[in-house]
Amino acid sequence: MKFAKIVFLLAGIYGLVVIAPLYFLEGAVVAQSGKVVNHPEFYYGFAGVTLAWQIGFLLISTDPVRYRLLMFAACVEKLSFVAAIAMLFAQGRVDMTMVFGAGGDFVLLCLFVAAIVSTRGQRYATDAES
Secondary structure, eight states: OHHHHHHHHHHHHHHHHHHGGGGGOHHHHHHHHOOOOSOHHHHHHHHHHHHHHHHHHHHHHHOTTTTHHHHHHHHHHHHHHHHHHHHHHHTTOSOHHHHHHHHHHHHHHHHHHHHHHHTTTOOOOOTTTO
16 A cells, blocks of 8 residues: 555656646747647646646545545546557657657556555445444
């Protein structure tokens, strides 16, 4: 359980540090990529949903056994981004910068799967049992 706790705690903290600044960096993202954000609702929607997941990761870290089923949804969150970037890269629609970003999510996906395996068969104490 300690492994899963550490994985999700670090993932949540890392995600907050990386994602929260997106709310203030739209101009910098445009300057770096050279592409205008044509649909700011998608940009800020991505930032918001992703930020919410970081809070979910922190929640999982408080009691990985209790929130084990949520780990499967966390894996879907990571896999959906990794798969999307892989397909877009294969079509020539994103550059290597996005591939490297998705690489970090792929590493987290692998760690999340390992966390699921490490908590298999463990039980958590319910309020009635305490």
